[in-house]
Amino acid sequence: MRDGIEETPTDEAPETRRPRLVYPFEQTPEPGSGQAVEVAPGVLWLRQPLGGSLGFINVWAIRDGEGWAVVDTGMQTKETSQAWRTAFALALGGAPVTRVIVTHLHPDHVGLAGWIARKFDVRLWMTRLEYFQCRMLVADTGREAPEDGVRFFRAAGWNEDGIESYRTRFGGFGKAIYQLPDSYRRMVDGESFTIGDHAWRVVTGQGHSPDHACLWCEDLGVLISGDQVLPKISSNVSVFPTEPDADPLTDWLTSLAKVKATVPDSVLVLPAHNDPFRGLHARIDHLINGHERGLGRLQGKLEEPRRAVDVFGALFARPIGPDLLGMATGEALAHLNCLIGRGLAVREADADGVNWYRAVG
Secondary structure, three states: OOEOOOOOOOOOOHHHOOOOOEOOOOOOOOOOOOOOEEEEOOEEEEEEEOOOOOOEEEEEEEEEOOEEEEEOOOOOOHHHHHHHHHHHHOOOOOOOEEEEEOOOOOHHHHOOHHHHHHHHOOOEEEEHHHHHHHHHHHHOOOOOOOHHHHHHHHHOOOOHHHHHHHHHHOOOHHHHOOOOOOOOEEEOOOOEEEEOOEEEEEEEEOOOOOOEEEEEEOOOOEEEEEOOOOOOOOEOOOOOOOOOOOOHHHHHHHHHHHHHHHOOOOOEEEEOOOOOEEOHHHHHHHHHHHHHHHHHHHHHHOOOOEOHHHOHHHHOOOOOOOOOHHHHHHHHHHHHHHHHHOOOEEEEEOOOOOEEEEEOO
16 A cells, blocks of 8 residues: 555546556566566566555566576565565576665565575665664554554544544554564665676655665666656655655655656666556656646645545545545645645644645735
């Protein structure tokens, strides 16, 4: 539940519909089968199973001398662990893993990183904020829901059933993550390092997660984009109880523009979900424009004061039930806080601590 619900309502104008992207591979690896598709010389595409609507996550193996560097891992489940054992034997041919690189902290990406790193006695590579925030969130596993979180969701307009669901679900983040190593190799925006015969450059982004790392290989013409750029869904950008006044949507839009300015349009994009594609710049433009249109619809909705739970229709094409309430609330607050940051809306709390938003200017 870390990626977007729908990009835009279904009444989208023809000129703003999703651009035509090129998907160059007819063959796709079967999730969990140990099969791989070579997408560039020495770069393998594998899929590991996920529960829920996404179904699978794309993971990558890059030839690194006599072994393979692995990028992203899937969640910690018995099914995914077995899928990796099969992949080690088949796709990787019994060669060792040389390092484990993780784009960001969400469980479908980092879940088995610690297990693989320990199995092969190799280093985990992450950006600093992703590594330490992941450890912080894992440390919450088994805790009772904090009162700050209860206040946060009440302020958004949740009823008691929603609050009770939050209390029940809180503390489950770490259950899908194998224990992280106690040390790691930090990746830094703009740095280049060698994997096998080629240099790879780190391009970071914020908004979906604290400091998400993409990997760009100019020699091979590929970009491992993680969740920073996906071809068919827009990654979840949310405000969370730990930082209720954050403006992650501005961070996200800025990061997308940065990726477009840094990485050429000619690259083959290797995303975490859906299929590899070409058309990076058109996809980034569509993502940015989609959020801007959503902000415009939301501002119009705020001609009358609204709570966060009252504005879902301006942002999502599908009805929001209890299973999507948390994610939808986080995304709605991200858009509301962005409007506040632009001076286009204000927030006022009533006597019960519920926040009401209205347009200004």
